[in-house]
Amino acid sequence: MRGAYGGPRVLLRRLREVMADPVAAQERLDRIVVLIAANMVAEVCSVYVLRVDGDLELYATEGLNREAVHRTTMHKGEGLVGLVADEAEPVNLSDAQAHPAFSYKPETGEEIFHSFLGVPILRAGNTLGVLVVQNKSHRTYSDEEIEALQTTAMVIAEMIASGELGGAETGLEPVGRRPAHAGGAALSEGIGLGHVVLHEPRVVVKTFIAEDTEAELKRLDTALAGLRASIDVLLDDGEVARAGEHRDVLEAFRMFANDRGWGRRLHEAVQTGITAEAAVERVQSDTRARMQRQTDPYLRERLHDLDDLANRLLRELTAPGQGMAPVAAELPENAIVVARSMGPAALLDYDRTRLRGLVLEEGSASSHVAIVARALGIAAVGQIENATGLVESGDAIIVDGVSGEVHVRPTQDVERAYVDKVRFRARKQEQYRALRERPSATIDGAEVKLLLNAGLLVDLPHLAETGAHGIGLFRTELQFMVASSMPKTAAQQQLYRAVLDAADGRPVTFRTLDVGGDKILPYMHREPEENPALGWRAIRLGLDRPALLRTQVRALLNAGGGRDLRIMFPMVACVSEIDGARDIVRRELARLVKHGHPAPSSVEVGVMIEVPSLLFQLDEVLERVDFVSVGSNDLMQFLFAVDRGNARVSGRFDPLSPAFLRTLARIADRAKAAGKPVTLCGEIGARPLEALALVGVGYRSLSMSPASIGPVKAALIEADAAELAAFMTPLIARADGKASLRAEIEAFAAKRGLQVAP
Template sequence: MQSPAIKQALGILKKLRQITETSENVPQKLSDILKNIADAVQADAATCYVAVDNTYLELFASYGFAKDVSHQLRLRFNEGIIGEIAQTKRSLSLNNIWMYPKFVSGSELEEKDYRSFAGIPIIQWNRTIGVLAVYRTEEKQYSETDVELLETIAMFLAEIIVSPAMSEYKKSLSKSRGMSLKERLKGVSLNKGYGIGKAVVHRRRQSVTNIFAEDKDKELRRLQLAHQQMNEDLDNKFNSTKLGIGEHVDILDAYRMFAKDKGWYQKIAANINGGLAAEAAVERAYEDMWKRLSSSSDSYLKERLHDLRDVADRLLSYLSGDYKEIKEVEAKDIVLVAQTMGPAELMDYDYSRIRGLILEDGTPTMHVAIVAKALNIPVVSKIKGIFTEIQNGQTVAVDGNEGLVYVNPSALIERDFYKKIAEKEQLAKKLAELRNLPAQTLDGQKIGMYINVGLPLDFDYIESTNCDGVGLYRTEIPFMASEYMPDVDKQVSYYKDLMDLCGRKRVIFRSLDVGSDKLLPYWAYSGEANPAIGWRSIRITLDRRAILRKQIKAFLISAVGKELNVMFPMISDLEEFEDAKETLLLELEKEKKRGQSVPEKVNVGLMIEVPSVLFQLDDILPKADFISVGTNDLAQFIFACDRGNPKLLERYDVLSAPFLNVMKTIVDKAKEYGVYCSVCGEMASNPIEALALIGLGYRNLSSSGAAFGRVKGMVRSVNTNDVADYVQSLLKSPRATLRPQLISYAYDHGIEIY
């Protein structure tokens, strides 16, 4: 017996076939088809995206918009709502599209405030070749019958997309397009946020034309004067800039010390005494330093090379007389465009007017990116050929969330950006208002809200969020930032600062977790075929026991008179945990025998991240004071999936029934043995994933500082009993991901997952 949707589809398909038979014009044909589809499901608008070269989706046709937005938008697979549908090959129906986390700038929603949405993948030979979408202004979700009807129609659209007529149309379109398609550049996000302004191209390199000089004294005087003036200006610049406290200030101070370094200055002077002009002497000093340090794999040293290049270029500009203290830019809002940039160069501009930073080269640890983050400037890097793609004075929009750059964006995209900027400002105000409100659910359940820290910059969040404490201190971060192995005193200075800042709040120290993708520059590593599951973390520190003992001693000294919580990472079995715990207890006894003051209480725990531990929970939990689930590595090992492999990033989802069942097993066992249990992995920093954790029974979450407010907002809008029932109902689902269902549930129940 035919379903109502099939019966209705037969009638509609008859109309659609008539359109295809009577019209040769592909754009008109698609537009007429979309109109009929919209009428069939009482939609106000419709769009059809077509996959191009299996790399992106292009908006090929639209109906119901004030302007024709066809061919004005491209989306990558898994970018935005449309991209997610294409990637997952699953239909999606939303009551309010604007609340969906994947909604991106440059959407096709045009002037009308469309709300309800249904998107259907168009599939041929198990490959997504397009996406059909319909919209309503009314918040009225499309029914299952509507979705089934649209899925049937999508099969018909697949025939059109693979037809010879469409192939010819694509060819003619690519020949005649010219600049009609808005330029959209894909990069890598270094700092989230949205910004739009006029492009200001920053070219840093000074050309050295004076190589040799006969008058050495004159060149030395030129060097002395330029060096003195440069440092005076840097002092004035940094002293007058209000940046608060944090790692970014340390970076700028280190930069200033670098500029004043006597050794560097003396090398330049020696080059002048050797017959070089001042400019060539500066360049030679830089090249010599570059040769010594460039082969290092240490990211810290590489960032020092970036700073040195910046200082050298700055000194060259003073020598040439070309340097201007203030970069004169007429535009009120600017977007800086550079191949690369030093932190001081960023400060050459009026940072209150900088709306974005675009780099050809850059990494998250790059000093300019850290300073930009402190200034709330969105940053996108890895934009190749940046100076040919972007010119001075062009309007540029920066999407730091998705790592996208729009050059000369359409009015539609501009308006979407300004709307998102306004929404972000409103959200920031809303999250600030949450600071002094309890992290309590609608039904009165208290959720422990902690943050993860590593860099000193993260410490600022302890005060700004009013969190319950630190759920994870990544102690390897200061080790990685140091040029040598920190001794006990140095480690105490790290840990005591945090303990003093937190007062009586809970702080959980994770013992040194290095190896895999976290390498120490002063350690020799032999190559491993599989470093993620090789000699790393607790396996290293148990083998190099002296390192573990020194760190434990530093923990004990830092927490004198307070509660100390230490957890060991990458524990694979009971024996490993007992060995690590015994090492800690022995160090504690040594301190007591020496008559040293010790913490008032010591709790020992472990991270749950290696699957083998799941089968020993009954043995381990009675001997642990607490556990914390590291969902990043646990998911990687459960799915046998390298989380650093871009080809696998979107293939497996922690919001799948298998992984959620694993998470439920852990929290249920912890409750059975009365052991404190938290989650410190990325799941706790994502509101929709944290919602699932609460549904599973977790009551302690440790997120990134940046995500804290959004997760807290979700917590205060949820009913734990209701969400527990819903999540429980999903645990036997065969689907690869339960994310769409959880998102729909959140929207339907007014749960804030912004």
């Protein structure tokens, strides 16, 4: 049905004029509902805005009782308006009062209206409110009218999201700019206060109503063709063709970009009178609203692909030829990067002097981007659902890498509390720095070496800053993961030499490549595996592809010329693997001497104990190596058969359990009996309480992240190693079926006034 204003196309033109008027937001909203009602010959047009408290508030109306504005509210899911908000889908009824969801609000005077059309006000798939038209007569609104109302809802969504519409009081303001709080997984300790930088910046649509529909259709077709062509070019590129996971993503892009249904929906949206950019925004917002309500993880993963592709199409519309080009975001002074997922190389591309934090929709504490975040000393939190949809570029944000919490657009009270928290942490760090030169020893004289876990050149200054004894674990695979192609021998040698130079005589333990399984190099062919953590990785890959391992060992031996060198092999499961790895070292050392290159003054070879089978081969292992390191993260994962990357089970078992502590004690005892040094590497050694327990079961060397050195040292220098041993030995031997000994160890520390809070 067409109204006095001439139908939906005319409505959009009038709407553009209203938006251009320099009036207050409430007055503009009042004009919009009058305009819609007149155009659609509707007796009622109303706007309901979703508030912070979860209620929908009547913000403007034409046709209902004006006194009900800002007084009438309903819960999300209550009544027909609540149903539209809850389902994020239009509701079109010829007899609204007959619908079971109908809710009567006497103050509005709406009981005389029968027909009802409500559309959700959506932005980035998030519901911000509901736009409604009603008539006394029994009628069904046309598809053309639904489209017009949905387009108008997009404009209103921008008003709400911009914060133009204020609330009556704090806590009742519109949800669009509300403070938001989300909890996830702590990836890197620290607290970051700053402003949001989207890793893949969204294109902000500013023009919604088209001047020339045919011209917009041509622009859309040109952009789609350009996007499809650029994907094809990338897939035909030789390097990408071998890039495994990268290729899979591009194949998904190509599938969606050529999907006829997606193209048809975009064309239909433009034909309603909106711009090509607005069409992309609306189609994707509708898709996101539907798919966010799905529980199937595969469908939710496809939503990420569609989000990314839609944003690339928007970039193609605004900057032809740039749809698939990488985007370099400009960083504010205190930048918090927010992304769906990210590799370590991408994080290192950012200016570290401005970077304060990282928020990811994915990620675990053991992921490589988390390791890099810890190396950079920035707060990081992962597993924040819909993180990129919760924020806008420039939003104020707080990242708590201790508790795993994120606060978006925080209130003044929350911000003040975190400013105080940051100051307190700074004072604690000053106290820890004052301990830098103090020997790391207990009060009864037991030396406990505190070493660093590292993997990049950015880690090296922490040696001097923390006063660490050396580097207990240098993860050599990070150099390979941040490179676009396999690093040459010379590049590897240059890095290893720089590490040894920075260590300045302090010991450095280089772990050979731990890649494969779930840690695939971008340029490495990926073989599908059902259990990648238990698959073809680390030493298994190195022994099956000996050229790769020989090249790395050669680089290490060359870099270590004239110095002490320590090489450690990961994921060893049997002594024959040790024999094979040692044989490669012997042959490469002989080759080095034969060609007249300076050899290391000493070469020590060790293994990581992280596969439980080695627990039953300890004597044979210790006969063959010069030292051992315990990879506590993987050892615990394999011992309890728990995927440490799975949030549902990763916290199920406590490292301070009798079973795990007995396992660690057995390793320490056997190493001591064999006269071989043992170091524990992993998160368990990086926490003061756990470090005390480790000293109690026999460990005198712990390797950890730089930020953990100070808190751990502060606890150890006040402790008595003999007293810890006397307490821990009978405690872990007890057979009372307890799942954790944490409470007992905490009570012991509290009784002696030991600092166990970081």
